[in-house]
Amino acid sequence: MSDHRTEIHSGEFRQSRHYPVAAAVEDVAAQSFSRLYPDAQWPPVNAQFADVYRLAAWRLLTPITVVAALDCAVLTSREWLSLNECEQSEWIAQAQGTNSLLVRTAVGAMTAESVAAI
DSSP: OOSSOOSOOHHHHHTSTTOSOOHHHHHHHHHHHHHHOTTSOSSOSOHHHHHHHHHHHHHHHSOHHHHHHHHHHHHHOOOGGGSOHHHHHHHHHHHHHHHHHHTTSHHHHHHHHHHHTO
16 A cells, blocks of 8 residues: 555546546535535536545445545556455555545535435
8 A cells, every 4th residue: 555645636536537427426526515505506616626526426426446446546556456355455444444534524424415315
């Protein structure tokens, strides 16, 4: 695992093969944003700000193995299938921890509520 960062940021997500996002991710991101900013229109003018919501929605809607694989590939340039089972398990545990922390933020909490409502 990386000694420094263990999760990607929204700019890296935007550059990944998982972007543009699926309709479900876009819908959850829009719902979360609208709940926090009821007087604002989705998507916000600042595309990077919108990507924060898209990344949160993607992380919570996507199977944890896929999330871990993207974090690993972006941060280490290593292919997921080249990792041994122990290394994959470490990345999966890290992704689970990141998602646990995410839902404690305002963006993550609203996103988790939107995901639960699906």
